[in-house]
Amino acid sequence: MDTMRDRFAPVVTRLLDEDLRVAVVLAEIGKDGFAEALRRHPDRVINVGIREQLLVGAGAGLALTGMRPVVHTFASFLVERPFEQVKLDLGHQGVGAVLVSAAASxxxxxxxFTHMAPGDVALLDTLDGWTVQVPGHPDEAETLLRHAVAAGxxxxxxxxxxxxxARGRTVDGEHFLTVxxxxxxxxxxxxxxxxxxLDATEGLDVTVLYATTVRPFDADALRRAVRGAEPDVVLVEPYLAGTSTAAANDALSAVPHRILGxxxxxxxxxxxxxxEEHTAAHGLDAASLRARISAFLGAGAPSR
Structure with missing residues (x-):
């Protein structure tokens, strides 16, 4: 199976063909995937070199002219290193872009550690107006990329x-799915x-919601889920633990509840x-998750 990043360049290349507003801004990372796109659209595929602040600034400049920039590099170089540009060049100026990261946590x-970014989503939470998409499969990545570029x-x-x-699910860029x-x-x-x-909760009498759009947080879906269950919630996120606990607490502010992030x-x-070793060391493998979820929810009994 291809990876999400394998899917990225072909999808965005097709978007370049389909929409004259779309432009791609790179900082060396990923440039080989856009060789054909650069040949076809030399004015809309821009490689600024290893200059991440310029990467975001150039994307913002394109947005100011009415373009829809897609800006790409590793997460640590896209959100953390040029955070001032993300905050000011995009947010303060009131323009948009699609930031697409690789390397995740x-x-x-x-x-x-220079190429790890477990705090990226938490950092964006300090800013207003960001939609955050976290696909779990290449098919979902393609859907969400198209949705992001088309999002005005x-x-x-x-x-x-x-x-x-193992398989992709039908995602809409907005809502949690009940699995x-x-x-x-x-x-x-x-x-x-x-x-x-799913492996960790097999046989446990719990509701599992699947989130690929984490900002805005689907508060309605969480409120519906706790109506038919104990109001105890576990958030399992592939980035900094506890990143979404405030959003979940806000969603359930009218309901006595407990949350484990x-x-x-x-x-x-x-x-x-x-x-895989890092996943296990952070307690995010199925065996560790089962022990932690069961202990918190008291969900050791099998479902009926």
Missing amino acids: FDWPAGG DDRVYVRLSVQSN REGRRGVVVAVGPLLDEV LGVGRAELRRYGTL
Whole structure:
């Protein structure tokens, strides 16, 4: 199976062909995938070199002229390093772009902590007006990329990952999906962690919601889910643990509830290892998730 990033360049190349507003801005990373697009659209495929602040600034400049820029590099170089430009060149000026990241939280452990960005979504939460898409499969990535580019002049962050669920699901760029229904709590699985959550909750009497659009947070879906279950919620996110707990608390402000936020821990893991080893070390593998979810929800009994 191809990866989300494998799907990125072909999808955006087709969008360049289809829509004269679309432009792509790169900072060396991913340029080989756009070689044919550069030949066909030399004025709308721009490589600024290893200059991430310029990367975002150039995208904002294109947006000011009415273009729909798609801006791409690793998450740590797209959100963290040029954060001032994301905040000012896009947000303060009131223009939009589609920021598409790669490497996620720790997709490339050999790159070290400079190439890891578990805090990217939490950082964007400090800004107003961002839509955040976290696909869990290449098919979903294609759908959400198209949705993001077509989203008028909104500011959209699409977080691509090597991690993937076994199959894609029908996503609409807005709502959570109900994958499983139960009565002893609600587990919200974000993007590529759905399969781990489904394995972890097999036989447990819990509702599983699947989130690929995490901002805006689908408060209505969470409120509906807790009506038929214990008002205890576990959030399982492929980035910094607790990133969405405030959004979930706001959604359930009228309901007595408990929330457990699971995700990437704050402690830096200084051994390179593999992606799977990092997943397990952060307690996001199925076995660890089952133990943590069961302990919190008291959901050890099988479903009826």
